[in-house]
Amino acid sequence: MKHKHISIGKILGIPIYLDPSWFLILALLTWMLAQSYFPLEFKNWTKFAYWLVGFITSIFFFLSILLHESGHSIIAKKYKLKVKRITLFLFGGVSEISKEPPKSSAEFWIAVAGPITSFVLAAIFYLLAKVFVHNQYLVASFQYLAFINFILAIFNLIPGFPLDGGRILRSIVWAITKNYKQATTIAANAGRFFGFLFIMLGVFQIFQNNVFDGLWIVFIGWFLEIAAMSQIQRQALNGLLLGHQVHEALSNDYGIVYPDSTVQEIIDNHFIGANRRNLLVKDNNIIVGFLTPGRINSISIKDRQNKTVEDVMIPLQDINKINSTEPLLDALRSINENDVRVVPVIENGNCIGILNRNSITQFIFELQKLGALK
Ligand SMILES: [Zn+2]
Numbered sequence: 611m612k613h614k615h616i617s618i619g620k621i622l623g624i625p626i627y628l629d630p631s632w633f634l635i636l637a638l639l640t641w642m643l644a645q646s647y648f649p650l651e652f653k654n655w656t657k658f659a660y661w662l663v664g665f666i667t668s669i670f671f672f673l674s675i676l677l678h679e680s681g682h683s684i685i686a687k688k689y690k691l692k693v694k695r696i697t698l699f700l701f702g703g704v705s706e707i708s709k710e711p712p713k714s715s716a717e718f719w720i721a722v723a724g725p726i727t728s729f730v731l732a733a734i735f736y737l738l739a740k741v742f743v744h745n746q747y748l749v750a751s752f753q754y755l756a757f758i759n760f761i762l763a764i765f766n767l768i769p770g771f772p773l774d775g776g777r778i779l780r781s782i783v784w785a786i787t788k789n790y791k792q793a794t795t796i797a798a799n800a801g802r803f804f805g806f807l808f809i810m811l812g813v814f815q816i817f818q819n820n821v822f823d824g825l826w827i828v829f830i831g832w833f834l835e836i837a838a839m840s841q842i843q844r845q846a847l848n849g850l851l852l853g854h855q856v857h858e859a860l861s862n863d864y865g866i867v868y869p870d871s872t873v874q875e876i877i878d879n880h881f882i883g884a885n886r887r888n889l890l891v892k893d894n895n896i897i898v899g900f901l902t903p904g905r906i907n908s909i910s911i912k913d914r915q916n917k918t919v920e921d922v923m924i925p926l927q928d929i930n931k932i933n934s935t936e937p938l939l940d941a942l943r944s945i946n947e948n949d950v951r952v953v954p955v956i957e958n959g960n961c962i963g964i965l966n967r968n969s970i971t972q973f974i975f976e977l978q979k980l981g982a983l984k
């Protein structure tokens with residue numbers, strides 16, 4: 611999904627991305643402002659004026675979201691948490707922070723910084739609308755921006771994960787009970803509750819003949835529900851893998867190939883012949899690299915005869931280093947973050963197995979069979 615995002619620059623050293631769905635919401639918002647919102651209150655503008663003010667206002671709305679996310683990010687950085695990226699998408703913005711906050715107070719302040727930023731923006735736009743009271747275009751735009759930033763702050767304060775309010779709720783429960791897991795479960799379940807509530811509210815609106823608004827509310831509710839649910843699942847998975855190490859979840863499902871074989875030979879003998887997709891490259895019994903299905907698939911059909919394993923493999927020095935005694939959870943995180951989703955674990959020059967999502971899933975099955983899961 612990452613590669614489909616469009617990079618648009620950096621704020622405070624944090625890369626900013628646009629998801630393609632962002633263009634849809636930009637168009638919808640511009641259309642809504644130009645066709646119904648502005649014409650209701652401001653008569654006698656030209657059609658062009660409605661569209662232009664609608665478009666510029668939409669852009670400022672997204673800048674406001676970007677500032678809201680920057681608010682989170684600035685505080686996260688204060689707590690020495692790395693902010694990987696900010697992405698704007700269909701439902702607003704999201705700041706990807708590389709780790710969970712180390713303590714409840716950090717979580718609280720990072721979460722609350724977003725809505726505070728939005729409240730401040732609402733106040734600024736409100737004042738600007740007062741200052742430029744004689745210019746209808748500016749008044750229209752500033753009034754809407756004051757209103758929408760206020761709504762944005764209130765909406766985000768709804769106390770259910772993944773909204774900011776859910777994080778605030780988690781931080782408070784966490785501070786009181788000292789139990790991070792329990793706090794997460796409560797905030798995520800609250801998120802599911804609000805998700806369902808939104809879906810019902812939306813359906814109700816649809817029956818009231820408010821089809822467009824209703825559908826929109828249903829979608830928001832659905833999104834909240836999915837995000838809250840995935841948080842619950844992630845938590846369950848974390849609980850399961852906690853205390854286990856990499857060497858427990860390794861698989862031996864890999865083949866050995868030589869650097870001078872052609873890509874075509876690899877496809878014929880290993881992919882099709884033996885259905886082995888992860889390949890360790892050895893030269894004179896020494897590991898020199900690793901070959902993943904992604905690398906093989908990236909070679910065009912006409913190049914398969916003349917490219918060799920050596921040309922396309924990941925050289926030993928570029929292989930993500932994972933230690934066999936590393937916590938399994940950390941390794942899973944690094945696999946999920948990396949473009950290469952499979953890693954050979956090499957110790958003293960020998961490969962002791964490969965780690966990927968399949969091998970971890972297999973390990974979870976084994977645990978369940980042993981009755982470790984209740
Ligand atoms: Zn926020």
